[in-house]
Amino acid sequence: xxxxxxxxxxxxxxxxxxxxxxxxxxxxxxxxxxxxxxxxxxxxxxxxxxxxxxxxxxxxxxxxxxxxxxxxxxxxxxxxxxx
Numbered sequence: 001x002x003x004x005x006x007x008x009x010x011x012x013x014x015x016x017x018x019x020x021x022x023x024x025x026x027x028x029x030x031x032x033x034x035x036x037x038x039x040x041x042x043x044x045x046x047x048x049x050x051x052x053x054x055x056x057x058x059x060x061x062x063x064x065x066x067x068x069x070x071x072x073x074x075x076x077x078x079x080x081x082x083x
Contacts (some may be wrong), residue, residue: 001053002013008060009061013025014065029078033055035080036055062075
């Protein structure tokens with residue numbers, strides 16, 4: 001499942017359509033990071049195998065698309081967001 005999500009994210013991140021690009025780059029990344037940032041983050045990440053895989057799929061997709069475009073921004077944005 002994470003491979004399919006990664007492929008979807010790669011496709012959307014490579015899109016020239018701002019609304020499509022914003023799905024993984026803004027909305028989905030923010031949703032995952034906000035779950036990780038909560039007080040109960042240790043419990044959430046330990047009990048939910050989907051959360052770490054979703055974050056990894058977003059980062060891998062960003063790296064793949066970023067190499068083609070000459071930059072990758074999601075990892076840097078994630079590091080700025082997390083404590």
